[in-house]
Amino acid sequence: MDETIAGTETAQIPTQRGESLQETAVRYAEERHWDVLPGTWLEAVDGVQRCSCGEPVCAAPGAHPAREDWPTQATGSATVARRMWSKRPSASILLPTGRTFDAIEVPETAGCLALARMRRMELTLGPVSCTPDRRMHFFVLPGATAKVPDLVRKLGWPPASLDLVTLGEGAYVAAPPTRFGSRGAVQWACRPTAVNRWLPDAEELISPLAYACGRDR
Numbered sequence: 601m602d603e604t605i606a607g608t609e610t611a612q613i614p615t616q617r618g619e620s621l622q623e624t625a626v627r628y629a630e631e632r633h634w635d636v637l638p639g640t641w642l643e644a645v646d647g648v649q650r651c652s653c654g655e656p657v658c659a660a661p662g663a664h665p666a667r668e669d670w671p672t673q674a675t676g677s678a679t680v681a682r683r684m685w686s687k688r689p690s691a692s693i694l695l696p697t698g699r700t701f702d703a704i705e706v707p708e709t710a711g712c713l714a715l716a717r718m719r720r721m722e723l724t725l726g727p728v729s730c731t732p733d734r735r736m737h738f739f740v741l742p743g744a745t746a747k748v749p750d751l752v753r754k755l756g757w758p759p760a761s762l763d764l765v766t767l768g769e770g771a772y773v774a775a776p777p778t779r780f781g782s783r784g785a786v787q788w789a790c791r792p793t794a795v796n797r798w799l800p801d802a803e804e805l806i807s808p809l810a811y812a813c814g815r816d817r
Contacts, residue, residue, distance in 0.1 A: 622685035624777060625693045630678035632792055635699050637674040637772065638684050638691035640666045642779060649781055660733075661781035663692045663774040671696060671770065692778040698769030701726070701799055702744035703737040704806075705765040705773075706813055711736030714812035715789060718805065726799040728790040729776060732783035737773045738809065744768065744802035751806045762813040766802070 619627075628634045642649045642662035651661035658664075667673065674696045675681055685691060697703050706714065708730060715736075718725060726739035745768030749759045767773060776786045790796065 619777070620689065621691065621693055621777070622682060622689055624775070625681045625685050626678045628693070628695070628775065628792075629676055629681045632797070633676060633700060635674040635676045635696050636681050636775075637665065637670055637694040637696060638688055639670075639694040639774070639778075640664055640692060641688065641690040642781065651781070658781075660774070663694075663778050663780045663786075665694060665772070666691070670694075670772075674699075676700075693775040694772045694778075695775050697767040697771045697773060698742060698745070700742065701739045702742050702802070703739055703767040703771075703773050704744060704748065704802060704809060705735055705737050705767060706809055707763050707816055708734040708736050710763070710809070710812040710816040711738070711789070713815065714738075714805075714808040717808045717812070721808070723804060723808075724796070724798070724800045725790050725805075726796050727788065727792040729773065729786055730789045731774065731786050732780040736789060737767070738805055739799055740802045740805060741799045742768070747802050748806060751803055752810050755807060755810050757810055757814060762810060763816070764809060764813045 625636045629636050640652045640662050643652050649661070651658040652666065675684070711730070715728060728739065729737045745766045748766045752759045752762065752764065774786050776788050779785045
């Protein structure tokens with residue numbers, strides 16, 4: 601069953617219940633043709649949830665790659681994904697960017713403002729996720745990393761002045777329902793559906809995203 605929690609006044613963020621990490625990872629590979637990667641996981645140590653990496657102060661506990669050669673371990677095969685999560689059922693689900701999609705990352709407040717504006721403009725949206733550390737990821741076509749800085753400049757913003765980051769080759773996003781320690785789980789603000797299988801180009805979304813980030817400074 602789905603439920604919603606308030607992100608801000610401008611958006612409701614859906615949560616997903618009842619599906620295991622393995623089932624979800626397999627579905628991402630099978631239905632969306634996304635490469636998936638099992639990351640670190642959470643372990644109870646003296647009653648406290650800690651990251652399997654062993655770092656006592658981990659920036660993303662239970663939600664980052666477990667090995668340095670992680671790009672070579674990612675798979676788009678549902679069969680391989682099922683096998684990998686059967687070995688480590690509690691592993692987080694990471695999605696490498698720069699392959700079937702890039703991601704534009706912005707603060708949650710700016711992301712919710714931009715999302716509301718995009719919907720009013722009836723723009724085509726891809727999936728959008730929201731992390732427990734209050735960041736949102738807008739999924740767009742690959743190649744955004746090369747385009748976005750110039751697009752932002754054309755809108756009149758120095759790229760370094762905005763809290764807007766493009767994730768492409770060599771980066772990743774954590775996918776729902778991955779948990780970040782005790783902070784909560786990654787959730788979908790816009791779920792992957794048959795309607796948004798075809799992703800927008802970064803150029804289509806950059807204006808409302810840059811505008812929202814500029815207001816959020």
